[in-house]
Amino acid sequence: MQPLIITAALVGAEVTKDQNPNLPITPEEIAQSAYECYQAGASIIHLHVRDEEGKPTQSVEIFKKTIGLIKEKCDCIIQISTGGAVGTPVEERIAPLSLRPEMATLTTGTVNFGNDVFMNTPKDLVAFAKAMKAYGVKPEIEVFEGGMINNALALVKRGLLELPLHFDFVLGVPGGLTAGIEELLFLKNMVPQGSTWTVAGIGRHELPLANFAILLGGHVRVGFEDNIYYEKGVLAKSNAQLVERIVTLAKILGRPVATVEQARQILNLK
Ligand code: KMH
Ligand code: ZN
Numbered sequence: 725m726q727p728l729i730i731t732a733a734l735v736g737a738e739v740t741k742d743q744n745p746n747l748p749i750t751p752e753e754i755a756q757s758a759y760e761c762y763q764a765g766a767s768i769i770h771l772h773v774r775d776e777e778g779k780p781t782q783s784v785e786i787f788k789k790t791i792g793l794i795k796e797k798c799d800c801i802i803q804i805s806t807g808g809a810v811g812t813p814v815e816e817r818i819a820p821l822s823l824r825p826e827m828a829t830l831t832t833g834t835v836n837f838g839n840d841v842f843m844n845t846p847k848d849l850v851a852f853a854k855a856m857k858a859y860g861v862k863p864e865i866e867v868f869e870g871g872m873i874n875n876a877l878a879l880v881k882r883g884l885l886e887l888p889l890h891f892d893f894v895l896g897v898p899g900g901l902t903a904g905i906e907e908l909l910f911l912k913n914m915v916p917q918g919s920t921w922t923v924a925g926i927g928r929h930e931l932p933l934a935n936f937a938i939l940l941g942g943h944v945r946v947g948f949e950d951n952i953y954y955e956k957g958v959l960a961k962s963n964a965q966l967v968e969r970i971v972t973l974a975k976i977l978g979r980p981v982a983t984v985e986q987a988r989q990i991l992n993l994k
Contacts, residue, residue, distance in 0.1 A: 736949025
């Protein structure tokens with residue numbers, strides 16, 4: 725099995741400091757959290773940023789500052805979110821790709837998202853895919869529903885995406901696909917051979933899905949974007965604490981954890 729790539733999703737767009745006071749918000753806090761996760765064993769930092777009021781933003785300037793601070797501390801893989809927050813205009817979501825990060829997310833379809841709708845029209849998908857191609861950014865296909873895999877493969881057929889693809893199965897979002905082992909196996913069996921995949925279980929689903937992914941040869945995403953608890957009723961102290969637990973789990977299950985360079989090789993990053 726490949727070494728395990730751990731992605732740390734530090735901030736997200738929805739979680740607030742009221743929900744977990746340990747949530748990093750400023751570029752400095754985010755960079756420190758990224759560094760701690762890197763030291764703990766994460767190789768990819770899935771990045772959202774916030775404005776001065778703590779609200780989600782796709783500001784190129786804030787992304788640039790945050791990435792600069794992270795890169796001063798460590799050479800991890802930066803994966804910018806193009807998902808942003810529900811309702812962020814597509815042009816704003818695309819804008820930070822101009823920073824040419826190694827990776828960025830691409831959600832290949834629309835999904836209910838709590839009481840909202842996370843819109844990704846067919847036209848939007850083409851715009852994201854073209855921009856990633858133009859800037860040489862490796863996409864991570866965010867999959868909230870099975871049909872999103874088909875949509876990604878349709879973009880491959882049109883020459884807008886290239887195989888092998890890397891997928892992230894985001895399971896347990898209210899309104900999206902539920903977070904069971906059967907759902908995970910269904911998605912894993914849908915992706916073309918040679919693909920890589922990671923799993924992001926939302927809330928209490930984070931840990932069981934991480935276990936399954938480690939055993940099945942997939943990769944794992946953890947962090948406050950997906951889950952703010954360490955265990956039932958106990959808030960996580962930091963993103964790194966959640967990464968550390970995955971490293972321990974991988975050790976117990978006999979799966980080595982990828983270094984950043986190994987992650988780059990596995991994901992065919994240049
Ligand atoms: N905040 C969600 C609406 C991504 O990062 O690409 C979308 C999201 C996915 O977080
Ligand atoms: Zn995200």
